Amino acid sequence: MGTAVCLPFRGLIGGPIAALALTLPALALAWCEPPRALQRVAADDFRAGLARWRLEAEDVRAVVTATGGVLDIATPAGLTLWWREPLSGDYAVRFTAVALPAPPGAGALAGRLSDLNMFWNATDTDGQPPRERSGRFADYDSLQAYYVGFGANGNTTTRLRLYGDGRRELLAGLAEGTAAEPGEAPITPQARLHLARPMTVEIVSRAPTADDPVHLRWQLDGQPLFTRADPAPRLRGHFALRTTASRLQIRDFEVLQCR
Incomplete structure (x- = not known):
């Protein structure tokens, strides 16, 4: 299947990447080298509503707004928010996220911090853009x-x-105690959500090369948490934010391409 690497911020586990000490711009240069350069090709400053997103919410009580520079998601149940533009080529998705207590409508799950989740390079089984779903x-x-x-x-x-x-x-x-599946590492504080703490997420998708077979990088605050080197990687599709019984605030969403 390829090589998956999980990096719990203390050092590299099982892979050839030694980039933990690099800054975010340096990490970007590591996969986008001259003469190519990163160019912003799309962005949302969250000041003009949700026209660039498609909302799928399991519960009608979900509240999603995009005003004043903040995408605010408060939902008692499952919710998916699709970026309408397809992504391909060598690209990165970058945004800042803050986790807040789940809303009162979440019942027994109210007040928890949970589920900053995302799909990318997503298609339906026929290769077409993801069809509309219920949010479940x-x-x-x-x-x-x-x-x-x-x-x-x-x-x-x-x-x-x-x-x-x-x-x-x-x-x-990475998982806590009895939640762990075989082969998982213990979860670290850096791999958890923290109340009201901003986190910068960057997802890199790029064609593998002979010198660098890694096509997937999932990075948090400039440090890689997951990498992947598949012989037949998924390199195109759609991006979505996904959550359930949570409240999240997203800022500074942008898509960069290496051109």
């Missing part, structure tokens, strides 16, 4: 996609999965 998590099992669930399951797991053929294959992960 199980409805997305038929996607072909990569998925990270950061601080999921009540902030006890952070995992990278590959969706395809109706399966959600675990590629790498």
